[in-house]
Amino acid sequence: MSSARQRAALLAPLFGLKPPALTAWLEVELGSTDALDRWTPRAPGIASRAVAPRTIYHLCPGNVPEAGLQSLLIGLLLGSRNVAKLPRDPAVRKAIRAFAASLPAPLRPFLALRTAFRPKEVAGPNIDAVIAYGGDEAVAAVRARLRPDQVFLPYGHRVSLLWLGKLVKTAPGLAAAVAHDVSAHAQLGCLSPQAVYLAPGSDAVAFCEALARALHALPATPPPLAHAAFIRNAKHAVRAAGGRLWESASPLGSTVLLDPDPAFRDGYTHRTVAVRIASPKAVEKALLPFREKISTVGLRAPFSPADEALALALGAERICPVGQCQQPPLFRHHDGRPRLADLVKWVDREVL
Structure with a gap:
């Protein structure tokens, strides 16, 4: 296959990027843009070269297309052959097929x-690496089928x-920023705030x-029946607990729940979000059952040391501005x- 620089030039326009963005990504993670194509000095007497998997099997997620497309971007940028298992969701399938056709x-x-x-x-001798998106049980089931020598990158719940x-x-623009975070991708992704x-x-x-x-002003996406049922139950629970609700006139619209219970619950989708009042210590306690599952914590900028400390204590893997x-x-x-x-794996070449 072509060099990493050539692949970056071909792939970048498909993602609205310029080639230097992808070559810089290679340099950040592999130490050199050319690490896949030539030996690069690593230490006195040692040069190293990165070796990509021959073939990567991608189990693409069914909630949002962007994660699956970026997974394929990674495999193609590395120069691997890629096999993509399409999810059932028609919209995500369509997006991945369109990407394949645009290559x-x-x-x-x-x-x-x-x-x-x-x-x-997926467990055959031609697959060197597997990238799996899905629920924790589905990801674990895939892992159980693999050979011990296969690279496995699991992305669960x-x-x-x-x-x-x-x-x-409430500062001007803050509500709009929160609404943007909540509404993007119908609130179905791992980066979608649940509270x-x-x-x-x-x-x-x-x-x-x-x-x-701010939420009512954004376009609505009708929730599937299972999500709609969860949202109805959440509304009933907040009302029963003495909380308040702000609902749009449309049954397919958004809902803000002022929940008196600080306990964290996930499952909110389609512009439904719970607002809770709690001290940092209470938030840390409420999130303790989810400590190994927290992806992103959004904070008001500029970040204060106390807010950053709370996000780290929660186990956040990413901290970003609202x-x-x-x-x-x-x-x-x-x-x-x-x-x-x-x-990738690394090969070292020793010279005298």
């Missing part, structure tokens, strides 16, 4: 699509949240009113791990 001719032989999971293929601290007054926590002394009612207005939860940078670690470097 420049030199890259097309390096991507094959599958509509069915083939256990013998994760949750995200916002901590805004004490809000005496907004405010410190005691906040004007929570004013914030909820502002957030409801409004940026759903727009992670290309260079970010995924679930706390590098996305390119974890796939």
Whole structure:
């Protein structure tokens, strides 16, 4: 296959990027843009070269297409052959098929699509690495089928949240930024905030009113029946606990729940978000059962040391400004791990 620089030039336009963004990503994770194509000095008397998997099997997620497309970007950028198992969701399937059709001719032989999971293929001798998205049980089932020598990158269930601290007054633009984080991708991804926590002394009612207005102004996506049932039950629970709700007139619209119970719950989708009041210690206690599952914690910028300390204590794998939860940078670690470097192996060449 072509060099990494040539692949970056071919792939970048498909993602709205310029080639230097992808070559810089290689340099950040592999130490050199050319690490896959030539020996690079590593230490006195030692030169190293990165070796990509011959073939990567991708189990693409069914909630949002972006994660699956970036997984394929990684495999193609490394120069591996790629086999992509398409999810059931028609919209995600359509997006991945469109991406495959848009590939420049030199890259097309390096991507094959599958509509069915083939256990013998994924564990076969031609697959060096597997990237699996899905629920924890599904990911564990894939792991159980693999050979011990296969590289396995599992991306299971994760949750995200916002901590805004004490809000005496809702600053202009804050509600819109929160609404953007909550509404993007129908709130189905791991980076979608499931709750907004405010410190005691906040004007929570004013914030909820502002957030409801911002959410109501955004386009609605009808929730599937299972999600709609969860949302109805969440509304009933908050009402029964003495909380308040701000609902749009449309049954398919958004809902802001001012929940008196600080306990964290996930499962909110389609512009439904719980606002809770709790001290940092109470937030840490509420999130303790999810400590190994927290992806992103959004904070008001500029970050204070106390807010950063809380996010770290929660076990966050990513800290970002409110409004940026759903727009992670290309260079970010995924679930706390590098996305390119974890796939390659290194060969050292010793010279006298």
